[in-house]
Amino acid sequence: MDFCLTTDALCKQYGHFKALHNLSMHVPKGSIYGFVGKNGAGKTTLIRLICGLQKPTAGGYSLYGIKNTEDKIVKSRRRMGAVVESPSIYSDLTAEENLKEQYQILGIPSFENIPELLKLVGLENTGNKKAKNFSLGMKQRLGIAIALAGEPDFLVLDEPVNGLDPQGIIEMRELILKLNRERQITVLISSHILDELSRLATHYGFIDNGHIVKEISARELESACRKCMRIQVSDTKILSRVLDSMDIEYEVLSNTLADVYAKINVSQLVLTLADEKCDIISVQEHDESLESYYVSLVGGNAHE
Numbered sequence: 001m002d003f004c005l006t007t008d009a010l011c012k013q014y015g016h017f018k019a020l021h022n023l024s025m026h027v028p029k030g031s032i033y034g035f036v037g038k039n040g041a042g043k044t045t046l047i048r049l050i051c052g053l054q055k056p057t058a059g060g061y062s063l064y065g066i067k068n069t070e071d072k073i074v075k076s077r078r079r080m081g082a083v084v085e086s087p088s089i090y091s092d093l094t095a096e097e098n099l100k101e102q103y104q105i106l107g108i109p110s111f112e113n114i115p116e117l118l119k120l121v122g123l124e125n126t127g128n129k130k131a132k133n134f135s136l137g138m139k140q141r142l143g144i145a146i147a148l149a150g151e152p153d154f155l156v157l158d159e160p161v162n163g164l165d166p167q168g169i170i171e172m173r174e175l176i177l178k179l180n181r182e183r184q185i186t187v188l189i190s191s192h193i194l195d196e197l198s199r200l201a202t203h204y205g206f207i208d209n210g211h212i213v214k215e216i217s218a219r220e221l222e223s224a225c226r227k228c229m230r231i232q233v234s235d236t237k238i239l240s241r242v243l244d245s246m247d248i249e250y251e252v253l254s255n256t257l258a259d260v261y262a263k264i265n266v267s268q269l270v271l272t273l274a275d276e277k278c279d280i281i282s283v284q285e286h287d288e289s290l291e292s293y294y295v296s297l298v299g300g301n302a303h304e
């Protein structure tokens, strides 16, 4: 698998405090990588390091296979666009003027792509409105347009939906999906809003106390969190035989407990098991949500 970003035992220390500790993460090319952790877990610190705003105290990272210690990292970093903390925009300028400023900073001579860029982020009709009069969602989308000015293929967004209203969250989600699917841009999104990330992410990295506790693809996570019926019976050997004969997928947890991964006709199962002299003691719907999975990894509340 090809990666946009990998980190190797990356450390960042402020005095005696270890904000990042032996952090190891892998962002596959083409993915939407949900970087999940509580407030203070170290998400922004990692983003500041890869943007070159701060230096690691130990370990390192690679962008498109180029190590942070190589001179060529500057060129690799040009393939990356980022919106870190609040977007850096000029509040007295319009969306178009903000983009012209950014084009000039990047040395892009022609402004001909600006209308298309404004359309892409849904700001094509903002005319003479100054950025200070934009909603938070519009400011965030202008921040993304500015980050896209250099045509990056890796976009890093630090808490992009923080503080947005439901409509703003939907617009941000649609924009991120569009950038990923239509422009093949790899996106790293830091967030503590798991439910929102689960609608977007193809991969996850869970960070706690400055290190990655788990990296997992959305597909693997889905099967780890999928709904099932947890059935308690007098003997799971008999239950297994019956479920096998019905071609139903299940997992035996103990001599008396099993998870069944299909919609089943409970009364039919009770009758069949009764014929086999096996009692059903309880049947419960069991759903390990993304949030409970997260809590099982890092403990505490994801929204802390």
Ligand SMILES: Nc1ncnc2c1ncn2[C@@H]1O[C@H](COP(=O)(O)OP(=O)(O)OP(=O)(O)O)[C@@H](O)[C@H]1O
Pocket: 014, 017, 019, 037, 038, 039, 040, 041, 042, 043, 044, 045, 046
């Ligand atoms: N310049 C600094 N000096 C000292 N400590 C810092 C500095 N920057 C960050 N920290 C500490 O490092 C830890 C990680 O901070 P970071 O901003 O990376 O967290 P985060 O996961 O992005 O959380 P949040 O969602 O709150 O932004 C925090 O405990 C923070 O107080």
